[in-house]
Amino acid sequence: MTLDVAPGAAPAGYPPIPLRRIVTTEVRKLFDTRSGFWLVAGVGLLALLATAAVAALSSDAGMTYRAFTTAVDYPLTVVLPVVAILSVTSEWSQRSGLTTFTLVPRRGRVVAAKAVACVGVAVAAVPLALGAAALGNLAGTSSAGIAPVWDVTATSMLTIVGSNVLGVLVGFVLGVLLRSSVGAVVAYFVYALVLPALAVVLAGSQAWFRTVQPWVDLRYAQGTLVDGTMTAAQWEHLAASAALWLLAPLVVGLVAVVRAEVK
Amino acid sequence: MIAVDALTRRYGGFTAVDDVSFTARPGRVTGFLGPNGAGKSTTLRILVGLSTATSGTATVGGRRYVDLPDPGREVGVLLDASAQHVGRTGRETLTIAQRTMGLPRDRVEEMLALVGLTPQESSRRVRDYSLGMRQRLGIGTALLGDPAVLVLDEPANGLDPGGIRWMRGLLRDFADRGGTVLLSSHLIHEIEVVADDLVVLARGRVVARGPKADLLRAAGPAAGGGGLEQLFLDLTEGALA
Ligand SMILES: Nc1ncnc2c1ncn2[C@@H]1O[C@H](COP(=O)(O)OP(=O)(O)OP(=O)(O)O)[C@@H](O)[C@H]1O
Numbered sequence: 001m002t003l004d005v006a007p008g009a010a011p012a013g014y015p016p017i018p019l020r021r022i023v024t025t026e027v028r029k030l031f032d033t034r035s036g037f038w039l040v041a042g043v044g045l046l047a048l049l050a051t052a053a054v055a056a057l058s059s060d061a062g063m064t065y066r067a068f069t070t071a072v073d074y075p076l077t078v079v080l081p082v083v084a085i086l087s088v089t090s091e092w093s094q095r096s097g098l099t100t101f102t103l104v105p106r107r108g109r110v111v112a113a114k115a116v117a118c119v120g121v122a123v124a125a126v127p128l129a130l131g132a133a134a135l136g137n138l139a140g141t142s143s144a145g146i147a148p149v150w151d152v153t154a155t156s157m158l159t160i161v162g163s164n165v166l167g168v169l170v171g172f173v174l175g176v177l178l179r180s181s182v183g184a185v186v187a188y189f190v191y192a193l194v195l196p197a198l199a200v201v202l203a204g205s206q207a208w209f210r211t212v213q214p215w216v217d218l219r220y221a222q223g224t225l226v227d228g229t230m231t232a233a234q235w236e237h238l239a240a241s242a243a244l245w246l247l248a249p250l251v252v253g254l255v256a257v258v259r260a261e262v263k
Numbered sequence: 264m265i266a267v268d269a270l271t272r273r274y275g276g277f278t279a280v281d282d283v284s285f286t287a288r289p290g291r292v293t294g295f296l297g298p299n300g301a302g303k304s305t306t307l308r309i310l311v312g313l314s315t316a317t318s319g320t321a322t323v324g325g326r327r328y329v330d331l332p333d334p335g336r337e338v339g340v341l342l343d344a345s346a347q348h349v350g351r352t353g354r355e356t357l358t359i360a361q362r363t364m365g366l367p368r369d370r371v372e373e374m375l376a377l378v379g380l381t382p383q384e385s386s387r388r389v390r391d392y393s394l395g396m397r398q399r400l401g402i403g404t405a406l407l408g409d410p411a412v413l414v415l416d417e418p419a420n421g422l423d424p425g426g427i428r429w430m431r432g433l434l435r436d437f438a439d440r441g442g443t444v445l446l447s448s449h450l451i452h453e454i455e456v457v458a459d460d461l462v463v464l465a466r467g468r469v470v471a472r473g474p475k476a477d478l479l480r481a482a483g484p485a486a487g488g489g490g491l492e493q494l495f496l497d498l499t500e501g502a503l504a
């Protein structure tokens with residue numbers, strides 16, 4: 001078989017690639033690899049196990065919507081940042097960036113599209129998780145023969161969305177900054193697991209740290225979001241720590257991504 | 264048309280591409296020859312915006328590649344057939360490119376048929392592809408957007424004799440229909456059979472450039488009769504001496 005029209009016979013002057021098209025392609029790329037598939041399947045499986053565990057193990061009094069929500073949300077908070085990390089780093093570790101950045105040479109557009117795709121997936125995943133938790137609550141309580149307790153407010157649902165989005169953003173930024181899958185995943189879990197413990201120790205022993213903590217500890221600042229009654233100072237804390245953990249590394253990472261040789 | 268003008272790329276104190284100038288014209292296959300490490304891939308990477316030049320310019324149809332609004336529609340690029348996500352199937356790899364360029368869906372099947380990947384092969388993961396199959400997939404990605412210009416770095420790498428002949432026919436046909444082909448290789452015979460024009464690089468510098476016929480005449484009986492291979496060795500070793 002050969003091509004039967006002249007190469008490039010179509011009229012010249014193609015319109016620029018709309019960002020929307022790059023975003024939808026990037027969403028597709030999150031799930032179309034073997035690793036992407038297993039990450040999603042893993043979340044589903046873990047959520048199911050967590051729901052079953054709450055239903056089987058908690059006391060009647062403890063079997064509330066909040067318990068199911070917490071259980072189902074946990075796999076999400078682990079997996080969504082990893083999905084965001086791989087979305088960026090695989091372009092380098094798998095070298096697919098050679099094609100990606102040849103088709104879209106403005107690399108900033110690719111990074112922006114990936115950010116939108118990852119945040120979009122996080123925002124969409126939370127209602128799914130809340131729905132699954134609701135089903136778990138109904139099933140668990142009815143088999144225990146008790147009335148279901150709905151103790152999650154709309155505000156705390158928004159908080160769950162917010163903290164997942166924040167986690168995804170931190171993972172994403174680490175991916176852009178480090179461009180290495182292993183490096184960024186390790187860095188993310190240091191951020192998510194080691195730093196909070198360190199912050200507790202420091203806050204317990206060092207007075208100076210207690211003063212600066214609200215400004216530099218993103219998870220601490222994020223914690224104030226939970227009750228939904230943020231003071232002006234708390235917003236400032238959130239802005240300052242987000243600038244430190246998100247904005248600064250993003251800017252440094254973006255400059256490197258745009259300049260780096262892709263090979 | 265591809266125009267490379269006084270292109271230079273330094274890595275620290277090392278000059279990988281040194282004041283390289285040439286053009287690749289429509290309707291012709293331009294062979295880009297040179298020994299290992301001559302700077303061919305570096306030049307092609309700069310041409311498509313994956314690396315930046317220290318100085319000089321490279322344009323396609325008068326514009327920098329990075330300024331093309333939808334470059335896949337105008338320039339088909341294959342730099343490294345191994346640079347594909349191994350967790351994706353061959354068909355999915357093409358689908359991603361097809362969606363990025365906003366092409367109709369059946370274009371993917373057309374390309375799979377064109378490069379000779381069967382439905383069974385195209386639903387395998389790239390991890391399980393042979394080098395030749397990856398090369399075919401890469402050629403399919405390059406041709407997907409129906410471009411008028413092709414930039415290919417060692418596309419015959421890993422192809423079997425039948426595949427090499429097929430590729431030769433494809434490039435010939437592409438150029439005969441008015442397309443521009445820039446084709447790099449260190450396999451002199453490959454280039455000799457298909458190229459109309461030659462650019463020979465050694466140690467980052469252009470050591471010969473022009474229509475193949477002219478270069479062959481220079482290497483003809485009067486000049487010792489060693490043919491293109493001897494000319495290539497003389498030129499590139501001369502540059503190394
Ligand atoms: N990032 C880099 N840092 C230092 N040197 C580099 C870098 N990239 C390429 N080079 C050097 O530039 C030179 C040209 O390399 P290039 O890959 O362009 O050669 P080539 O002509 O494609 O060779 P081959 O036929 O083996 O593919 C080599 O000496 C290579 O080591």
Ligand SMILES: [Mg+2]
Pocket residue numbers: 303304305416
């Ligand atoms: Mg090379």
